[in-house]
Amino acid sequence: MPSWEHSIEVTMQDVSYLSRPFGVTENIDETLGMQTADLFSDMLERQTDYVSPATYSPHASYIPYRRYLVDWMSDVGEQCALHTTTIHVAILFLDKIFRSRDIPRSHWQLLATACLSVAAKYEEAEEHCPPIPDLLKLTKLAAVGHTSLTFREGEVEVLRNLGWKLRAVPPLHVIGYFLAKGATFEDDRWQGKELIDKIPKYIKKYAEFFCNLTLQEYSFQQYLPTHLAAAILLASRVSLQITPRWRPELQLLTGYEEKEILPMFNHVWEYYEEQFPGHGARSISPRSVAANNTFQ
Template sequence: MELEDQWWKGQLAADIYQALRYKELKLPSYKGQSPQLNLRRYFADLIAITSNRFRLCPAARHLAVYLLDLFMDRYDVTVQQLHMVSLSCLLLASKFEEREDHVPKLETLNTLGSMSSMNLVLTKQGLLHMELLLLETFSWNLYLPTAAHFIDYYLSIAVLDGDLHDGWPMASLEKTKSYMAKYADYFLEVSLQDHIFLCFAPSLVAAACVAASRLILHLSPSWAPQLQRLTGYAWENLMPCVEKLLIAHDSDVKEASKQKCQQQQQQGQTVLHSSGQLATVTQYLQLPSMQYPQKAPQAGLAANHRSVSYVSHSTSSLQGPSGPQHCDTQTIATSLDPKPGISNRAYPVSMHYSYPAPCFDR
């Protein structure tokens, strides 16, 4: 979207925010009925890796994945065609969100390691045909707010002077704000990895990213009155989305800990297991007035904490689905037929799970 740089700091911030909130009410419906839904994570990763390679802004990355989700939801797309669709979504989103000199060039795209591993060569004519099909699908309207469009506005007051860390005054407000920005960005990328987050409004997902970050950073109250007034969401509204974000965080922490133990064993080192007591998520998902046990504040992000899986991937290591990878773009427009309705898939959620939340070094 053509928004002023750092619009959330300007005099029109409130007006722009209200315009985004109004626009999200008119977003296209998403049913989660694509037959290729099990491949969605792979192609979301492909978009994210390519986006990181060209240092595109989060808004472009999130818009690209959202375009892909909507397109897959409306058409029965083959695996081979999905490669072209994914990269076309990214190009279209970058043209809408980025400056012209930041938009990836065709020649550079074809030199990526992931392109050679997929045996895929993009052509100018093929991309133009695909972009035209996408634009016609969305009625030439790419003004589609995502969580990435709201997050900076919420981060402007995500950490307040009166906040407590583990029941104590914060040792460094600026350092805490830095950690908050990193965790909010992490949770924002987590929200890209599962289509279940599309059942929430983008503004709510962004607010939940801030709320989850405050829980992980042990800030209290968990949801300050100022944040409720700014976002328009009460703590109870955010809990379902926050829970799903924390489930993903729990999984990432456990996987990182497992990999660290394996590396230490391979190096012949003694693996020391922590005897610290794990806290259940239900203990963290309390009312905003909750206070944490008082203990000395800690600094630094945990060494074994990792970001979402694709952040550490290289473009050369991304492996595509099995099957031929050639894409005949001339036949895409005629082969993409709307599908009959398919029932939505259930998403199992359990309120009883635990995670260590190692957000500070010990």
């Protein structure tokens, strides 16, 4: 059980001894005119609609082919200039549908594209949603006989299978909240030295890298998104050699003590070293993380 329930009760007087976030130039609550902690509470409540230990299905029939679907959907999403968060949500849509029923392989491409389209309509501004004719041409669905009408039927099939509940919470959404609140602090140290101005950007690049990396591997869906996001934040700090690795401010922010996220962190780190041998021992640079397309 995360310690968020206890942390949320901490008053400003109780946290007066904590360090200030480093590199946070605006108060996100004031900018948005709302209590963003309420958004995090909503994520905590809704996250199990798509990902939870209870719905983890490692033996679902599509799992051996899932990596190819993830890579393909990522490529299509990037060609459509969709936000990375939209692609992550679309893949959560697909996972939920595919683990609940057997889908004929001849139907996979249509449903995968329909998931992207539905996710875009929910996550993106209207003008950024790819038109159906463009999707049919890009994915070559038109070449196998699909029309705008049959594609819309595919979208309706997606919506029905999702129960019309489209509020999916991938770890990337949670990371966005953590970063906006501040994931590094004024008395942190980077390789034994004071932090430099670029550190928050480096943390963001690492966090997004680990979110993309763990999206590829279905075994990470045995963890709650908020739990995995906290582990990814720890992995990002470890990659940059920021000390201390974890601290009371991060426990307050995420709701997790370091011991609670260590199993997830170890899983993330082991998978990272498996995919990029030797990098974990020497830590790859933020520049190489930004350049690396983990979907390839």
